[in-house]
Amino acid sequence: MLSADTQPTTTPLGDAARLIDGGDMDCGSGLLLLITRAMRRLQAGELLAIRSAEGSVVTDLPVWAELVGHEVADHLAESETGPWWFTVRKDGAELAKPDAGTVFSIGDRTPVGHRLWAYTNFDCNLACLYCCAESSPKAAPRRLDPEVVGPLFAEFRAQGGKELLLTGGEPFMHPQLGELVDAAAGLERTILTNAMIFHRGRRRELLESIDRDVVMQVSLDSATPEIHDKMRGAGSWARALDGIGLAHSLGFRVKIAATRMDEDPEGVRELHERLDVEGIAQEDRVIRPVAAEGFADGGIHVSIDSLEPEPVITADGAWWHPVAVTNPHLRIADAPLDLEEIFGVVRDTLQVQDAASASGREVFRCA
Structure with missing residues (x-):
């Protein structure tokens, strides 16, 4: 299983700018973080390829794409029990970014960036x-x-x-x-x-x-x-x-x-x-x-669904929360030096979660 996005030459669905191999992760256990980070690195119109052996992703991924505004361009199953392949085309619109010196918060959360x-x-x-x-x-x-x-x-x-x-x-x-x-x-x-x-x-x-x-x-x-x-x-x-x-x-x-x-x-x-x-x-x-x-x-048990984000850096990268620094599924970045990406991934993830909650839909379930 790949823990980060890579740049492949081709996939079963054709060429894509980046590839995420989520293994058996559902999005509550970290796939959402990998997808979000990869999408932030793409240009509008580029394709992200996603491979998953987790059956819930077949339902959840199209819902995520709809909430964020991206397009599921193609998909296929290697067998009835997976794994499954998807390509998602990045939309030109960006999720809202705060101005310098501001923080992002919803409800009683500690503001992201504080x-x-x-x-x-x-x-x-x-x-x-x-x-x-x-x-x-x-x-x-x-x-x-x-x-x-x-x-x-x-x-x-x-x-x-x-x-x-x-x-x-x-x-x-x-x-x-x-x-x-x-x-x-x-x-x-x-x-x-x-x-x-x-x-x-x-x-x-x-x-x-x-x-x-x-x-x-x-x-x-x-x-x-x-x-x-x-x-x-x-x-x-x-x-x-x-x-x-x-x-x-x-x-x-x-x-x-x-x-x-x-x-x-x-x-x-x-x-x-x-x-x-x-x-x-x-x-x-x-x-x-x-x-x-x-x-x-x-x-x-902890996941991005059950932990309020408290971004943490280590010598090895950045994670969603300090209690999860041994959990590769809750890793945000491979290096601790890009605060814009670290906080950006957290903000984008929270916006997807809140959009799903506001619409009454269950997305990215965690067992």
Whole structure:
């Protein structure tokens, strides 16, 4: 299966400017992202060839073409059970593009273009059982280069971006974290950390040098060590609390993010009581479920239908959401450097979803 569009010489339906091989993906699991990106790279009148082994695409693709205004020029089936081939001719009209400095939003969504996530690196001092990024001490670092992403952060600001969240892995294991933070000056910056390794030495110096308008978001899953240490490793709860106290003492605003496998009301209540003791404001707390991604054995299934988009860049490309960076079906781009394409694919995808919803039609189903 091809994970991106290619330029073939010919297909069973004749020549086309680009080819998408979606394998058995339906559009809820990523085919829509591949098609949308490929269409943005075509000129009006050019043909996109699409191959799919997923039966729902036979119904969904013509609906998508109608909603967007493209034309299904031809199609064929290799057998009664597929795979199926389509060629779609790009219409001359473009979906609406925002002016520079504006953002795109529908309803209560975080406006596309307002927030950007960045995986600074993928190595980590922990190997949490549910880590969506498959980070661990053995993971390849795959670090963002400040010289590469510095101009991208500047472009994000120039386009009206407001908020940058630096996550990992453990960001404090990146030897150039300070440069990444400085490159994002002028944005609302948050570092997601387990707060365990910045107590001394070079990392303590780095922590003390960081601007105090940078927020530290610390992972703390439970009010007592049992649950947290079971998921993250023995002793991690106590060290996280020490890190929270240190960050507070240095004048940082500290937020807490808890990831829980269950919705035990008593455990949640106890966690809130603990955070009261630690001086964490109510608005600085988030309790989130486990996503069935990465190392997780269970959790909530995610797709573009169930995840509000929060575009994220890594050293390897760009994805729909930070919990899905190990999922090739939710990849937006092969490189993290083209913000116009990254945000454009998201906007175009949302417009198709909303047009389908407004028309009362089911399009791009996700099982």
